[in-house]
Amino acid sequence: MAEHTGMVEKRGAGLWLTHLGLIIGVAFIFFPIWLAFVASTVSQPEIVRPPMPLLPGDQFFENYSKALTAGINAPVALMLGNSLFMALGIAIGKIAISLLSAFAIVYFKFPGKKLFFWLIFLTLMLPVEVRIVPTYEVIANFGMLNSYQGLILPLIASATATFLFRQFFMTVPDELAEAARVDGAGPMRFFFDILLPMSRTNIAALFVILFIYGWNQYLWPLLITTDPSMNTIVMGIKQMFPSGDDIADWPVIMATSILAMVPPVIVVVGMQKLFIRGLVESEK
């Protein structure tokens, strides 16, 4: 028997081959990130005379401080702030409105409930990209170009989070609401004291997913932030390339790319369990 178990879980040479295969995969995945990091620590002449070095140089501090304080069109510190504000606004805004509407749909009977239900669910999975021109016009008519409201509001108009919370509320035992009613607690009391604390993990998992979603937006900020001081970092990188034949300021651009991925990487890696849970649940 003992010799057979080795056929499923590899030992010895097979084990090393498995590790080798995975290490090659990880190296392939990390090479572009590594190269960007190296480029952000060397000087421009070292890059424009290829091949560039493959190990970090000594210009780390110069490049990053130049990017953060001056940037090319706008200081990157400012763009980081805009991205953070947008990502938080999208994540918190979407979770808040979804919790409320899911609570109403699950725990109340009211006229038009079916209609509201379907109106909200029609929006599932229709990305902003397919209605960009008219959405842009709406934002322009409201005077929301180059504003945080303009960046955030259109991206929270989708029902994925509502759907998730509805599914979760359906699994909450009826006895809890019954008990609350017997004790004379009103619906909002039940919502804040019982339902919200029970949803904590779901909220956190969803927060991770939505934060990344908001942070990584590109097309929408590209359209509505014409003022460089409102640019988000992800869309601002492309704006740093010169339009003509001039050579791009690669060290500063690559430092900005690294800065653009640090916050979402911290969120994904640091909250890995919640992230995976959120990913699996939001797609179910």
Next chain:
Amino acid sequence: MEKRVTFKGIWLPLLLVLPQILITAIFFFYPAGQAIWQSLFIPDPFGLSMQWVGLGNFEYLLSDRFYRASFITTAVFSILVTVVSMGVALYLAILADRLIKGSGTYRTLLIWPYAVAPAVAGVLWLFMFNTRVGVVTWYLGLLGYDWNHVLNEGEAMGLVVVASAWGRISYNFLFFLAGLQAIPRSVIEAAAIDGAHFWTRFRTIVWPLLSPTTFFLLVVNIIYAFFETFGVIHTITSGGPQQATTILVYKVYSDGFVGQDLGSSAAQSVILLVIVSLLTVIQFKYIERRVHY
């Protein structure tokens, strides 16, 4: 499905759904309706009035050489992105699944690209393959290969496919690994005892049991390739050379915002709307079936 226990009141629940209804109406239904409405008109050259053309914009699009080319480009692009990223992810997931210890470490490393925005991924790959300073370009040159995705259509397509697939590996890896770990060890061990080798076990047991995951990922990845790769295309090729990488979403953008052809852009939005609805229906149908199992 309904809750047995509900609260009383009409105004409170209406107030609770109001924020979502308002935002959805203003930023979703109104623009979607506008897209459908505008797709039936063409604006005059001065932008002063709109002329009703019925389905004219659609007829024009379907006979337009560039639009049809963009359809084919999108199909080729989506299939390549899906196959490449799912293939690499499945390979890595199978390896990680064979480990008893240490698969967590690899998982932590492999989820990084998920956090990297498509537009940033585009800049990273552009940097490696840049015609002037790119490291890979330089080493390819040593080997006698003259890489130039700015002029060569095939190389441009290859680069946007790899950059898009790269960003998607994490996602597929996580789902494949979860799918593999859900397969009972006892089934695989029983086959191993019967003398089935790795490849036989994979073909007869693992692959069929993994098929719900694979099908789900297929649909999700196609949707990703259709819509979320805009950042990659815009940063690397801007749709070129000769529109060789102009996928449908990119064309909506370039016709609508750069070309200011609102009627055509709206009609293209409507066509995209139909495509994504179809994909969503397929996905829901599949989920329903899985629930019945």
